[in-house]
Amino acid sequence: MNALQFETPGKVNIIKVDVPSIKPNEVLLKVHYIGICGTDLSTFRGLNPLVQYPVIPGHEISAEIVEVGSQVPAHITTGQLATANPYTHCGKCPSCKRRRYNACQYNETMGVQRGGAMQEYIILPWEKLLINEKLNKEQLALVEPLSVGFHAVARGTVTDIDTVLVIGCGMIGAGAIIRAALRGARVIAVDLDDHKLAIAKKLGAKHTINAGKDDLPECLRTITAGQGPDVVIEAVGSPATYVTAIEQVAFTGRVVYIGYAKNEVAFSTKLFVQKELDIRGSRNALPEDFVAVMNYMESGKLPLEDLITSKLAPAAVGQAMQDWSARPGEVIKLFVDFSK
The missing domain is CATH 3.40.50.720 (NAD(P)-binding Rossmann-like Domain)
Incomplete structure (x- = not known):
């Protein structure tokens, strides 16, 4: 399958990787849209100290469940649309002990400290899924970035x-x-x-x-x-x-x-x-922030068309990143389309 990789700062490639196999507690997802965020721009520019190259970026996810493991709960089924919580937490550090998992001392965010979602298929533990069949594919890819702003308001x-x-x-x-x-x-x-x-x-x-x-x-x-x-x-x-x-x-x-x-x-x-x-x-977001964003989106008040600057084929991402780096004020959200 195809995946998008930042090989070195300023260099974007399309590479071939194997379709992963799932474990009993995991799901296989067909990616539809992946949002490109400011962290990805920093990675492209070589300004992200948390990244080791080469890296597959991406953690703003819209996808469809295509396979479920044997230990996944029955309410999670193929064909459902989902987004995901892209952060990890250790459960043992001071943040985790205070149930502030978003700020885990050893967090690894997809596309930053570990491989990301800019590829045709991804695997996730079922616990990381956020399934909402009332929202469309574009809305689901905006849940994570909006949740970061929601969390900041809670912090304030x-x-x-x-x-x-x-x-x-x-x-x-x-x-x-x-x-x-x-x-x-x-x-x-x-x-x-x-x-x-x-x-x-x-x-x-x-x-x-x-x-x-x-x-x-x-x-x-x-x-x-x-x-x-x-x-x-x-x-x-x-x-x-x-x-x-x-x-x-x-x-x-x-x-x-x-x-x-x-x-x-x-x-x-x-x-x-x-x-x-x-x-x-304010770092990342908590599960309740994701839920609050999805509840808001269900109201239909989000002006979706105003927030999505453009949808890109994977092959167009390199040039788009160069353009965004040169004129950062002109972009709100870029989507990479893996649905085709």
Whole structure:
């Protein structure tokens, strides 16, 4: 079967691999769509320190069950559509003991620390499946990235009395906007791209700010009557936005970081103490975040056509990655189509 491989930074190949055989507790899945995420872009650029090349990327999965092992529960059958939780957990580290499996010390995410899903067939333990026959193939491939944003909102303990600033309106930021709005918060979305900001409005943002054109601090002073946002969710991963989150959040506010800054960040640590801030990381997602995303999608409110930038044949991925690397602001979500 065909698989897509990042051989070295900047080099993408289509390779031949064997169709895997299942164990009694596993299922064989025919892949339909795999989303390409910001982590995959970092891997393509050679900026992901967790990856060893060559690697098959991909962990945003839409697939169909084609074979089940002898020990798989009877409610899991061939023909069902599914997505999957692509993370592992050890069950023994401090995170796992606290039931925060998403942040397992020894986690291995598909397509990062271990082989990914960008191939025609994949095998998974049945426990990792998320079956939902109310959602279509495109929706299922968006569950994982949106769940990361949903989890960040949970980390920020967002409620209906909060004003939430989301910095970055890609897929992860989109998830944060949706979840914060669902919780009744007033959401302010910030990005450099007007098209993404227009989509953020559709997703539930009350206010939008183009940080490349507008005076962000002044806009926030006006919107929040000088108070600042109660919660800032950083979904970009740049030193500038890391600092902006600390500077703009309200006194005694909460800052949630999702994105990895690739370079060191210099903070004025006085603000940590002076504002008595809660500064929190947010990694991956928990099973309940996946369920919350699917429940939201079942409502039919997700503007699917706005979020999918394009669908690609595997052979077109190399050029698409080069284009995305050159103009990262123009892409929300790329799908690789393995269904044909």
